[in-house]
Amino acid sequence: MTNEGARQRIGFGLLLAATLLVVLPVLAIIVLIVTKGWSALSLEFLFTMPRDGMRAGGIFPAILGTFVLVLASISFALPIGVMAAVYLSEYAKDNLLTRIINLAIINLAGVSSVVFGLFGLSLFVVFLRFGVSILSGALTLGIMTLPVIITTTREALRAVPKSYREVSFSLGASRWQTIRHSVLPFATPGILTGAILSIGRVAGETAPILFTVAAFYLPKLPHSLGDQVMALPYHLYIATTQIPGVPENYRYGTALVLVGLVLIMNIAATRIRSRFRRKR
Amino acid sequence: MSAKIKVERLNLWYGAFHALIDVGLSVREKAITSLIGPSGCGKSTLLRCLNRMNDLIDDVRIEGSVRIDGQDIYAGTSAPTALRKKVGMVFQRPNPFPLSVYENIAFGPKVHHLAKADEMDDIVEDSLKAVHLWDELKDRLDENALALSLEQKQRLCIARLAAVRSEVLLMDEPCSALDPLATLRIEELMRYLRSDYTILIVTHNMQQAARVSDDTGFMLLGELIEFGRTTDIFTRPQDKRTEDYITGRFG
Numbered sequence: 001m002t003n004e005g006a007r008q009r010i011g012f013g014l015l016l017a018a019t020l021l022v023v024l025p026v027l028a029i030i031v032l033i034v035t036k037g038w039s040a041l042s043l044e045f046l047f048t049m050p051r052d053g054m055r056a057g058g059i060f061p062a063i064l065g066t067f068v069l070v071l072a073s074i075s076f077a078l079p080i081g082v083m084a085a086v087y088l089s090e091y092a093k094d095n096l097l098t099r100i101i102n103l104a105i106i107n108l109a110g111v112s113s114v115v116f117g118l119f120g121l122s123l124f125v126v127f128l129r130f131g132v133s134i135l136s137g138a139l140t141l142g143i144m145t146l147p148v149i150i151t152t153t154r155e156a157l158r159a160v161p162k163s164y165r166e167v168s169f170s171l172g173a174s175r176w177q178t179i180r181h182s183v184l185p186f187a188t189p190g191i192l193t194g195a196i197l198s199i200g201r202v203a204g205e206t207a208p209i210l211f212t213v214a215a216f217y218l219p220k221l222p223h224s225l226g227d228q229v230m231a232l233p234y235h236l237y238i239a240t241t242q243i244p245g246v247p248e249n250y251r252y253g254t255a256l257v258l259v260g261l262v263l264i265m266n267i268a269a270t271r272i273r274s275r276f277r278r279k280r
Numbered sequence: 281m282s283a284k285i286k287v288e289r290l291n292l293w294y295g296a297f298h299a300l301i302d303v304g305l306s307v308r309e310k311a312i313t314s315l316i317g318p319s320g321c322g323k324s325t326l327l328r329c330l331n332r333m334n335d336l337i338d339d340v341r342i343e344g345s346v347r348i349d350g351q352d353i354y355a356g357t358s359a360p361t362a363l364r365k366k367v368g369m370v371f372q373r374p375n376p377f378p379l380s381v382y383e384n385i386a387f388g389p390k391v392h393h394l395a396k397a398d399e400m401d402d403i404v405e406d407s408l409k410a411v412h413l414w415d416e417l418k419d420r421l422d423e424n425a426l427a428l429s430l431e432q433k434q435r436l437c438i439a440r441l442a443a444v445r446s447e448v449l450l451m452d453e454p455c456s457a458l459d460p461l462a463t464l465r466i467e468e469l470m471r472y473l474r475s476d477y478t479i480l481i482v483t484h485n486m487q488q489a490a491r492v493s494d495d496t497g498f499m500l501l502g503e504l505i506e507f508g509r510t511t512d513i514f515t516r517p518q519d520k521r522t523e524d525y526i527t528g529r530f531g
Contacts, residue, residue, distance in 0.1 A: 163373070164375075166333070166371070166375070167371070167437075168387075169333065170331065170369040171365070171368070171391060171440060171441075171444060172361045172363075172392060172444065174391075181390075
């Protein structure tokens with residue numbers, strides 16, 4: 001009996017240790033970024049253009065650029081991803097084509113982000129002549145997040161009880177009406193989870209935007225989807241490696257803003273999601 | 281009374297499994313017909329043929345004819361959506377949508393474009409009145425239907441069918457999730473609804489079949505063994521197997 005108790009305590013301790021091992025690095029990162037970057041935060045830092053060869057002034061263009069890229073890529077990837085997931089989970093039969101599509105989605109999820117960047121360069125920038133622009137960057141980032149959105153949407157659709165579909169059909173609803181009225185509304189929170197996951201990914205990626213949209217430095221803000229933008233992760237990279245003499249708190253401040261921006265967008269999306277949950 | 285539903289030489293296979301074998305029966309209009317038999321005898325499958333719910337399952341093959349009001353429901357020209365509006369189904373587990381009481385009733389009329397927005401209130405009221413829920417729920421229309429009691433949920437599911445003006449109600453063990461008193465009240469409701477609807481009920485409960493139905497069919501291993509007036513089936517069964525079943529020798 002005591003033996004069992006001791007074993008249980010050891011097992012419990014191991015599980016707790018594993019959990020702490022996961023949490024500790026996250027805490028460490030946050031503490032590091034906040035302590036080193038906090039002093040850089042100011043209204044000037046957040047809302048003005050860089051000065052002195054990006055060694056002083058603000059990072060507003062990079063913040064705006066990342067925000068725009070997130071918005072543009074999600075508004076491209078979310079509808080397409082959701083539609084694809086609805087097709088795959090509600091319409092597609094289990095045949096060779098479906099299996100090939102599934103395989104493609106899994107593989108798409110495994111492709112490294114720099115390959116997406118090269119792909120975006122050759123397809124959007126060069127072949128479709130969108131140039132190095134927000135459009136090219138957002139499409140590249142969107143394609144990169146499609147597997148996440150499709151997978152989470154399919155899970156969300158699968159989690160809607162079969163009985164809802166059955167009742168809907170039994171009341172004479174067509175397949176589309178059933179999906180529209182008795183499946184999608186109940187899957188919306190889950191679908192938004194996919195969108196939330198994508199926000200972080202899109203905001204943080206450097207490689208896909210490297211060749212497709214990101215600018216080293218721009219003296220003015222973008223006006224259209226055809227313009228280049230600065231973006232936080234790329235800006236952080238160049239400030240750390242390409243420009244000598246950038247103050248440390250400026251670099252960590254940029255990282256802090258990036259993390260903070262993702263956090264704010266996630267909170268906003270989570271709020272929208274919980275509103276959907278309450279409505280149901 | 282005329283036959284509302286006529287089933288002839290109906291055969292159904294789930295893959296290689298022959299689930300319904302040469303079933304034929306005719307269901308009288310505005311009467312209650314019950315189907316009894318042990319689990320797996322095909323009574324629910326037969327029920328689901330009448331509103332083509334079996335279409336949703338892969339690997340089902342159906343032969344024979346089912347005519348409702350003289351129309352073959354499996355003919356190429358019939359749309360399952362129109363059929364299911366006319367032939368509604370009540371399931372074993374009460375299954376309201378996790379929406380408000382009002383939205384549950386409004387779902388069907390919306391899907392079939394039966395009502396303008398200003399008519400919907402009347403439809404909801406009439407449908408709830410038809411199942412004697414209006415007085416209980418008229419102040420709770422915005423409440424989530426999942427908060428209702430099981431009996432109220434099942435009544436709500438029946439009200440949903442009233443809202444699309446179904447003519448036939450297929451009830452698949454509608455009381456098996458309910459307590460005995462709620463069961464009696466649902467049976468009372470069925471007798472009340474009989475003046476407007478043709479009702480088919482699948483039940484495990486022989487007393488229920490005896491209490492509530494006008495006609496009874498006994499099924500065994502995919503065959504309809506005997507079909508006739510309920511009083512005849514329960515007092516003078518023609519087939520030995522029917523007699524064994526209703527006297528409780530098996531099942």
